[in-house]
Amino acid sequence: MENKWYTISVYSENNVGLLNRISGIFLKRHINIESLNVSKSEIENVSKFTIVVFTTEDWTRKIVAQIEKQIEVIKAFYHTDEETIFQESALFKIKSALLFDEPQIQNAIKESNSKIVTVHREFFVLAKTGRRHEIDEMHDRLEPFGIMQFVRSGRIAVTKAEMRITELLENFQPNN
Template identity: 60%
Template sequence: MEKETKQFTVSVYTENNIGLLNRISAIFQRRHINIESINSSVSEIESVSRWTLVVNLSEEQMKKIIGQIDKQVEVIKAYYHTEEEIIYQESCIFKMRSDLLFDERQIQNIIKDSNARIVTVNRDFFVIEKSGRKEEIEMLQRELSVFGIMQFTRSGRISVSKDEMKISKMLETFNH
């Protein structure tokens, strides 16, 4: 019987070293698990990076993978959370032809209704930025695709946990 899969958000606190991303992605690759999204950034502690990955698998698999990630020398600590345990966002930008902004009144309504914002406008194109849940971004993409999107890109998930993360205190001692 197959285990129930669900979406998990993985947070990995790490030193910023070359090659670590390859080793961590190999942990997922060996198990034939696709990484849905990945984001890397600085964390709340100086000199410590935080990676946020989104994967779909069973909790049993997730626990094993977290154990493997934690064994990497440069990894300080790895955590996983369910959708209900985090607050998260994604961001995206769309590049569209400028004439659409002035000739298609519907585009302005779509931008307003989706809580997106125009970042820049020039003679040839304009750029729209939207932050929100994956579903909101996908809906905006569907609505704008009717008019022709010149370019589109979306970030990986960024998240914070609803509960206190003890890692901050641990990292403070690591940093001193």
């Protein structure tokens, strides 16, 4: 089997220590977590982990099965990139003088649909949302000018196909 990008979605109760146990599942198998995001889900009191890995489907299936064995986990799924709609976000902090002195930076902002979040005397901050490669391209364009700080979010994703998770979770209310 060939390695591919997989997005694993984990719906769980929000309990201390779960992230540590989930990351341990990947550690035991020597599989790197490429991206991780945790947020509330569409169901009250239920969290959603979005984990991105580059591995085989067989390993992904085994990991999802292990994750589902965790007591707090309600359900876990995995999907390929073709089955999901996904984005990442990034912030770039750059010296303010460059905004006015370098037309290439102005062009990069315009062409990449980036947004200036704030401008200060010493620096300005750009926000870029898109696919990983789009953020990487923006980083590559800005790097020669000097990036003061850079941060990227984990992937956020929804599936293209209907997921019955909402129906499954409607019956799950941990505070009932």
